[in-house]
Amino acid sequence: MLEDTLEVATDLDYRFDLAIQLGRLGTAKVYCETCQRFLADRLVESTCPTLDCNYDSARGDQCEKCGKLLNPTELKDLRCKVCQSTPQIRDTDHLFRELPLLKDKLEEYINNMSIAGCWSQNAIQATYAWIKEGVFYVWFDAPIGYVSITACYTPEWEKWWKNPENVDLYQFMGKDNVSFHTVMFPSTLIGTGENWTLMKSISVTKYLNYEASTRYSLAV
Structure with a gap:
């Protein structure tokens, strides 16, 4: 499994670097x-x-x-x-990865898919807040695990992950992870210039907090 993850993440990183230059x-x-x-x-x-x-x-x-x-x-x-x-x-x-170079393509994806996939208002607000604030974060390789775990299951993983004409991707998560999946992960895939299956619909939950803190919380 580790070998599959390393291979997919390294290849994606390489293809991204070919298309989008790194900034210092x-x-x-x-x-x-x-x-x-x-x-x-x-x-x-x-x-x-x-x-x-x-x-x-x-x-x-x-x-x-x-x-x-x-x-x-x-x-x-x-x-x-x-x-x-x-x-x-x-x-x-x-x-740093120059994600501003992907801004137009990313916004086109978000505008189209948030309607087609019926994104919740929570997901839309969190996504545009990140784009507006321009926050840096480290979530480059973490979502690639979705792809690599499929590669662990079958060598024909591209039938799911590079087949947007026939595959719809649905994701479910708490609101604290929205931006990583609507901004960071799509930017990574779009940046390679390849025909990836991008998320169509996202279901987002709010917190149920204990002791007025997200330290003890459930997504409901």
């Missing part, structure tokens, strides 16, 4: 002197900067109380989740 951009990242490494977003904790939230255990990528997606450099009083020491903010170069 300097960004601020969190570095822990004690651990001697840059910290992944989920290894950073602090106080949520969102007005009227101020949750004191917000992660570097998302506040589990209010649900807002975060940048670790926006947080107050940073601490390393591993050693609890105070990390530094350091400048470092990163490679």
Whole structure:
């Protein structure tokens, strides 16, 4: 299974790079002197900067109380989740996929498919919010797992994933994952220039929260 996942993800990444150039951009990242490494977003904790939230255990990528997606450099009083020491903010170069180059094609897909697939209002609002805000996120390879797990089942996986004329893709998820499937994943597939089966319909659920936090929540 790992070999299939690696093969599909690597091939998709290669074809994307042929069609869409990578961009280099300097960004601020969190570095822990004690651990001697840059910290992944989920290894950073602090106080949520969102007005009227101020949750004191917000992660570097998302506040589990209010649900807002975060940048670790926006947080107050940073601490390393591993050693609890105070990390530094350091400048470092990163490679980014130039998704703005796909904006017109992506919006065409969203406009057409949100009507044809009867997307919920939650899905539409979350999708356009991401496009408007221009948020960066790391979900490039995660949704490729849908494709690679099909490849684990059959070597003829392209009959499902590269056959939009005969296959309709339906997906079901909580509202916190909408943008990864309506912006990031379609952009990845569109960016290769190949005839992929893109999601037609998405069913989105809201949270049932316990203790006023998304830390203990179910999608209902």
